[in-house]
Amino acid sequence: MTLQPIKYNDGKLSIIDQLLLPQKLVYMEINSVEEGWRAIKDMNTRGAPAIAVVGALSLAVELHQKSLQSKQELQEFVSKSMDYLVTARPTAVNIGRAAIDIKRECQRLIGDDITTCQLKERVIKIIEGMLAKDESDNIALGDHGAKHIIENVKEDIVVLTHCNAGALATVAYGTAVGVIRSLNNFGKLKHAFCTETRAYNQGARLTAYELVHEKIPSTLIIDSAVSIALSRKQITAIVTGADRVAMNGDTANKIGTYQIAISAKHHGVPFYIAAPTTTIDVNMENGDQIVIEERKHEEITHFQGERVAADIECWNPAFDVTPADLITGGIITEYGVFKSTELKEKFKELNLI
Numbered sequence: 001m002t003l004q005p006i007k008y009n010d011g012k013l014s015i016i017d018q019l020l021l022p023q024k025l026v027y028m029e030i031n032s033v034e035e036g037w038r039a040i041k042d043m044n045t046r047g048a049p050a051i052a053v054v055g056a057l058s059l060a061v062e063l064h065q066k067s068l069q070s071k072q073e074l075q076e077f078v079s080k081s082m083d084y085l086v087t088a089r090p091t092a093v094n095i096g097r098a099a100i101d102i103k104r105e106c107q108r109l110i111g112d113d114i115t116t117c118q119l120k121e122r123v124i125k126i127i128e129g130m131l132a133k134d135e136s137d138n139i140a141l142g143d144h145g146a147k148h149i150i151e152n153v154k155e156d157i158v159v160l161t162h163c164n165a166g167a168l169a170t171v172a173y174g175t176a177v178g179v180i181r182s183l184n185n186f187g188k189l190k191h192a193f194c195t196e197t198r199a200y201n202q203g204a205r206l207t208a209y210e211l212v213h214e215k216i217p218s219t220l221i222i223d224s225a226v227s228i229a230l231s232r233k234q235i236t237a238i239v240t241g242a243d244r245v246a247m248n249g250d251t252a253n254k255i256g257t258y259q260i261a262i263s264a265k266h267h268g269v270p271f272y273i274a275a276p277t278t279t280i281d282v283n284m285e286n287g288d289q290i291v292i293e294e295r296k297h298e299e300i301t302h303f304q305g306e307r308v309a310a311d312i313e314c315w316n317p318a319f320d321v322t323p324a325d326l327i328t329g330g331i332i333t334e335y336g337v338f339k340s341t342e343l344k345e346k347f348k349e350l351n352l353i
């Protein structure tokens, strides 16, 4: 059975509590915007697309329950809620983009000759539409990425990925793991490697769980084994997800991605970013302006509640920015695989800017 990280039906939302994986597969209910914000902040759900979808759906849940007196009141509630949800985590762009889109549509619809109740239903429909779109975009993206890798590598394809950009980070299928799935579906994947992804272990806990669940031939390595894996394990492509891609191709993703890309270039292995176009920030020229979330020091100093580090000052950035020139394979989107240098032009062609 395929993993369903987000269950939503008619105003009822529950998500897999990712803090309990891989030991327990437990769903938690989200009944309000506040609970949605909390689940994102505490990382019960995480991954750029999932953050956006769960955040927006928490608003849909609350809209279902709420009686609003006027269209004005509804619009203010939608706007205030989305602005609040965006504050839960700063680096992933998708929820910011969702906030802009939902607020803009609500503003546009308010002028239509419809009742408050009808406006509410339409806003809920727009949010619900994000579920199906995320899944179909990921399948398209996975297939584009797989075909590109097959064309370049032909046989014995071995892919390495970092962090979790799988179904658990999205609505379904995943982005980087989506490419691995598509390669596997096409019968072309020889093997996948995933890194454990300190400090939060999204690779060991979540990607490894998904790869095993999907029966994909795979191996877990520690983060610092990437270079030796590149020199000894015949890795033919690296694919990771992204939290925010600037218009020049600079990409923020889980901490450690940057050094993997450097090592990939040294070893002549193509490095790809797999991300839906909702992860590409049309307002950001380059990666210098990307805000990097810093997380609590206990993620480094403690293991399962026990202190393992000496009493020392820490720095715990959750993301880094990989410069565009290291993304040698390309940026895999639902529309195809683009070079960093052609992002702007492709976005214009696709009417995305």
Ligand code: MRU
Pocket: 046, 047, 048, 049, 092, 162, 163, 164, 165, 166, 169, 170, 174, 175, 176, 202, 240, 241, 242, 243, 253, 254, 255, 318
């Ligand atoms: O801190 P996280 O777990 O939210 O970080 C997730 C990542 O960095 C993913 O690689 C990224 O969001 C892409 S998810 C499709």
